[in-house]
Amino acid sequence: MTLLVALTWDPAPWVERFRRMLPEHDTVVLGDEFDRNKVRYVATWGPKPGSLSGLTNLAALFSLGAGVDHLMRYPDLPDVPIVRVAQDDLTHRMSEYVVLHCLMHLRDQRRYDGQQRQRIWRDDRHPPAAREVRVGMLGFGVLGQDAAHKLRALGFDVAGWSRSGRPVEGFRVYGGGELDAFLARTDILVSLLPLTPDTHGILNRDLFAKLSRDGRLGGPVLINAGRGGLQVETDILSCLDDGTLKAAVLDVFETEPLPEDSPLWGHPAVTLTPHNAAVSEPEATARYIAEQIRRFERGEPLENVVDPSRGY
Numbered sequence: 539m540t541l542l543v544a545l546t547w548d549p550a551p552w553v554e555r556f557r558r559m560l561p562e563h564d565t566v567v568l569g570d571e572f573d574r575n576k577v578r579y580v581a582t583w584g585p586k587p588g589s590l591s592g593l594t595n596l597a598a599l600f601s602l603g604a605g606v607d608h609l610m611r612y613p614d615l616p617d618v619p620i621v622r623v624a625q626d627d628l629t630h631r632m633s634e635y636v637v638l639h640c641l642m643h644l645r646d647q648r649r650y651d652g653q654q655r656q657r658i659w660r661d662d663r664h665p666p667a668a669r670e671v672r673v674g675m676l677g678f679g680v681l682g683q684d685a686a687h688k689l690r691a692l693g694f695d696v697a698g699w700s701r702s703g704r705p706v707e708g709f710r711v712y713g714g715g716e717l718d719a720f721l722a723r724t725d726i727l728v729s730l731l732p733l734t735p736d737t738h739g740i741l742n743r744d745l746f747a748k749l750s751r752d753g754r755l756g757g758p759v760l761i762n763a764g765r766g767g768l769q770v771e772t773d774i775l776s777c778l779d780d781g782t783l784k785a786a787v788l789d790v791f792e793t794e795p796l797p798e799d800s801p802l803w804g805h806p807a808v809t810l811t812p813h814n815a816a817v818s819e820p821e822a823t824a825r826y827i828a829e830q831i832r833r834f835e836r837g838e839p840l841e842n843v844v845d846p847s848r849g850y
């Protein structure tokens with residue numbers, strides 16, 4: 539049986555691992571000579587139109603990341619189960635990112651970075667305690683919940699918002715219809731939503747204006763590590779300029795790579811990273827996919843299967 543690796547970036551590190559971890563399968567890449575009828579599995583990120591056609595015996599598609607918006611956009615998506623990445627290595631990386639930036643804002647670290655550059659010794663503030671800062675996880679799935687547990691261990695006051703409002707032990711979870719109440723109690727908004735037709739552009743001026751105005755940080759902070767399509771960048775910039783937002787930490791952008799002329803690069807209240815909050819590390823991700831294939835071949839259900847009707 540054949541596993542096709544269909545990537546927009548260099549497939550070599552993935553092919554080496556799949557061949558090592560699944561020696562009983564043929565691993566091929568686009569451009570190789572191979573029989574499309576024998577392809578049983580595809581591991582992919584951002585497949586080009588046409589690259590998945592004619593796979594008559596396909597059993598499952600594996601996204602090489604947690605998000606699947608890259609697949610939902612694909613015309614003629616094969617009608618097979620789509621498995622996304624939900625494994626500890628990626629999850630822990632995202633939690634590191636979220637915790638890092640919540641702490642950076644709790645402790646006002648950017649201000650001290652600025653003071654250091656100017657050789658200023660000034661200590662005229664009493665930072666709030668973590669328990670006095672309310673973090674709101676916009677999207678309370680695998681990533682949002684793991685980060686929430688770690689933030690809570692540090693003392694932050696954490697709540698979640700999800701479509702279903704499904705209870706999560708130990709946290710107040712707001713359901714889809716309770717967005718305003720959730721925003722009103724949020725000082726640091728952490729966006730870990732998938733990009734779907736329902737969430738596109740959700741991070742806009744209307745939403746930012748509903749965030750808490752009485753928090754201990756002196757204004758709401760946005761952290762978006764979900765997808766760039768969730769945010770309206772002109773709104774983020776104008777809200778930073780008029781004080782609706784105090785600061786923004788952005789890992790994802792409407793256009794990636796972020797264009798050189800974007801005003802986000804030089805804005806003093808913006809921290810940005812190049813969409814690497816939680817990379818899919820090849821060894822851990824290939825191991826996860828190989829395990830899923832083995833489960834499937836033992837007749838066990840695949841895990842973390844996407845619901846195409848919801849888009850995530």
Ligand code: NDP
Nearest residue numbers: 604605677678679680681700701702732736763764815816
């Ligand atoms: P999950 O599917 O586990 O969680 C998604 C959460 O979003 C769920 O709580 C879901 O609600 C909620 N949600 C979805 N749609 C809506 C909606 N319309 N209204 C309210 N809530 C909604 O995903 P993960 O936590 O694993 O990943 C989240 C996203 O993080 C990925 O889709 C990807 O875009 C991004 N990501 C970014 C990375 C980076 O490096 N920047 C790396 C990895 C992922 P419910 O619980 O009710 O289903």
Ligand code: OXD
Nearest residue numbers: 603604605816817818
């Ligand atoms: C992902 C990502 O979805 O890296 O995994 O963005």
